[in-house]
Amino acid sequence: MFLALNRPLSNPTPLRLIAIALTAMMALSIPGCIQRIWERDDTALVRIVKAPPIAVESGEDRHLVVMQAPSPGWSIRLDATELTPDGKRVFVTIRKPDPAYQYTQQIVLMRVLTSVRLDSNIEVVGRLLEFNEKTKGRGYAPVPVVESFE
Numbered sequence: 001m002f003l004a005l006n007r008p009l010s011n012p013t014p015l016r017l018i019a020i021a022l023t024a025m026m027a028l029s030i031p032g033c034i035q036r037i038w039e040r041d042d043t044a045l046v047r048i049v050k051a052p053p054i055a056v057e058s059g060e061d062r063h064l065v066v067m068q069a070p071s072p073g074w075s076i077r078l079d080a081t082e083l084t085p086d087g088k089r090v091f092v093t094i095r096k097p098d099p100a101y102q103y104t105q106q107i108v109l110m111r112v113l114t115s116v117r118l119d120s121n122i123e124v125v126g127r128l129l130e131f132n133e134k135t136k137g138r139g140y141a142p143v144p145v146v147e148s149f150e
Contacts, residue, residue, distance in 0.1 A: 041139025073097025095142025
């Protein structure tokens with residue numbers, strides 16, 4: 001299929017209109033693709049210190065983010081990974097348990113495998129949300145990482 005883009009615009013063909021529309025859509029979507037994820041949020045910083053302790057462990061060839069939750073109702077999710085000058089930054093969302101349910105009070109280790117290789121430095125940033133809280137508009141803060149769970 002050949003697009004005749006050298007014709008004058010006074011009599012555009014349907015194929016040319018489609019090509020122009022696709023080009024415009026791609027040009028408008030580029031700024032959203034290069035937007036940075038990481039913006040420090042002071043509100044998130046106040047909240048993240050109330051989260052269960054987080055540690056970084058070594059897997060076979062990748063880093064693991066480990067959370068020591070006080071009950072099975074807590075959850076942790078890997079949102080994204082970002083390249084930094086010092087290594088990689090991983091973004092996690094920690095959710096509190098649903099208060100409508102009862103959970104046994106037992107310590108649970110929750111592990112999340114990252115895409116960060118062991119030979120790279122890792123920085124963990126996160127946010128602590130209620131069980132049903134929307135993520136939109138909720139920023140991240142540096143997670144205080146512990147050496148061990150003792």
